[in-house]
Amino acid sequence: MLEKVSILFNSDLSMTDCAEEFFRAAVKRWNIEEDRIDWIALSLREAVNNAIIHGNQNCRDKKVEVVMEAVDKEILLRIWDEGRGFDIYSLPDPTKEENLLRPHGRGIFLISKFVDSVRFVCRETGFGVELKVELKK
Amino acid sequence: MKFDVLEKGDVTVIQLSGRITLGSGDVKLRDKLVEELEKGKKKIVLDLGEVSFMDSAGLGELVAAYTSAKRHGAQVKLSNLTKKIDDLLDITRLSSVFETYNSTDEAVKSFKG
Numbered sequence: 275m276l277e278k279v280s281i282l283f284n285s286d287l288s289m290t291d292c293a294e295e296f297f298r299a300a301v302k303r304w305n306i307e308e309d310r311i312d313w314i315a316l317s318l319r320e321a322v323n324n325a326i327i328h329g330n331q332n333c334r335d336k337k338v339e340v341v342m343e344a345v346d347k348e349i350l351l352r353i354w355d356e357g358r359g360f361d362i363y364s365l366p367d368p369t370k371e372e373n374l375l376r377p378h379g380r381g382i383f384l385i386s387k388f389v390d391s392v393r394f395v396c397r398e399t400g401f402g403v404e405l406k407v408e409l410k411k
Numbered sequence: 412m413k414f415d416v417l418e419k420g421d422v423t424v425i426q427l428s429g430r431i432t433l434g435s436g437d438v439k440l441r442d443k444l445v446e447e448l449e450k451g452k453k454k455i456v457l458d459l460g461e462v463s464f465m466d467s468a469g470l471g472e473l474v475a476a477y478t479s480a481k482r483h484g485a486q487v488k489l490s491n492l493t494k495k496i497d498d499l500l501d502i503t504r505l506s507s508v509f510e511t512y513n514s515t516d517e518a519v520k521s522f523k524g
Binding site for chain 2: 287288290309312316319320323368369374375376377378380381383384387
């Protein structure tokens with residue numbers, strides 16, 4: 275099985291809803307439990323919001339691309355922006371006592387909890403986050 | 412996101428429904444809470460029973476609600492958490508920050524000691 279679909283949009287936070295709808299429509303063919311779809315959708319939303327706010331610095335003309343690819347027993351979700359990426363090791367752990375009352379900083383943490391693996395990719399053209407979801411789980 | 416506000420004695424119950432996500436519900440919650448705190452409300456329950464989806468911005472708003480209330484000498488408690496919201500609070504360890512109750516009545520009663 276190999277299927278690939280993608281959506282490209284301007285850096286506008288209202289597009290996060292569209293990205294989620296796109297994912298929910300596409301994922302129907304892949305027989306994933308409803309609960310799990312919600313968690314993956316949450317991860318996707320966090321990655322798209324990060325791409326718009328941090329990657330593209332809310333610059334509306336910069337693009338975000340979401341690519342969904344199903345290969346054998348896994349789904350890959352890649353979220354690309356035009357930014358330079360960030361050092362994931364510099365992110366504070368939001369579950370540490372001293373960070374619990376911070377209103378921000380939980381996005382990447384949540385992504386890592388709800389998909390099977392996360393990979394960060396830097397290219398000359400931009401920065402990508404790849405979320406891998408194993409289908410038989 | 413939508414909300415209804417009920418007064419139960421001296422306890423203000425804000426019933427939230429829908430999605431609390433970045434740009435859709437997060438700011439509304441903040442504004443509503445500030446409005447209640449500025450009216451001098453000190454005992455607030457956020458009833459999350461009808462909240463269908465929440466992201467990190469929504470969680471951030473709950474945290475901001477908690478800290479704003481503290482600054483005003485008020486207290487915010489949570490009630491009626493769905494399994495998903497409960498899981499989110501557990502995973503992020505925010506369950507150690509908030510007092511949570513299975514029902515709004517229990518949350519309201521808890522203010523009476």
